[in-house]
Amino acid sequence: xxxxxxxxxxTGEPLPDLLATAKYQRQRASPPFFALYRFEPRxxxxxIRPSGRPAIRDAALFAERMQKIHAFCRTEILAxxxxxxxxxxxxxxxxRRYRPGEKV
Numbered sequence: 001x002x003x004x005x006x007x008x009x010x011t012g013e014p015l016p017d018l019l020a021t022a023k024y025q026r027q028r029a030s031p032p033f034f035a036l037y038r039f040e041p042r043x044x045x046x047x048i049r050p051s052g053r054p055a056i057r058d059a060a061l062f063a064e065r066m067q068k069i070h071a072f073c074r075t076e077i078l079a080x081x082x083x084x085x086x087x088x089x090x091x092x093x094x095x096r097r098y099r100p101g102e103k104v
Contacts (some may be wrong), residue, residue: 033041
């Protein structure tokens, strides 16, 4: 049976076991996540760092990008519809013509 160890990202060194991690935490007084990964975890509600540009300029750039994305998606949808129609029409047969009095 072969035992494998997880390694840290860049250095390739094996991750410390639980006792070594606890010892490291006592020495450095750092939280467990930081002791293992060397950065603090993202919680998801950190404040956003403001950019140096005015908000109106950011809004204009966002609107412009959204218009480009919308135009691109529209052309892709139209192209996909055309391909679908072409493929479907290859196997399509005309509808049967019924005459009055025929039972269907």
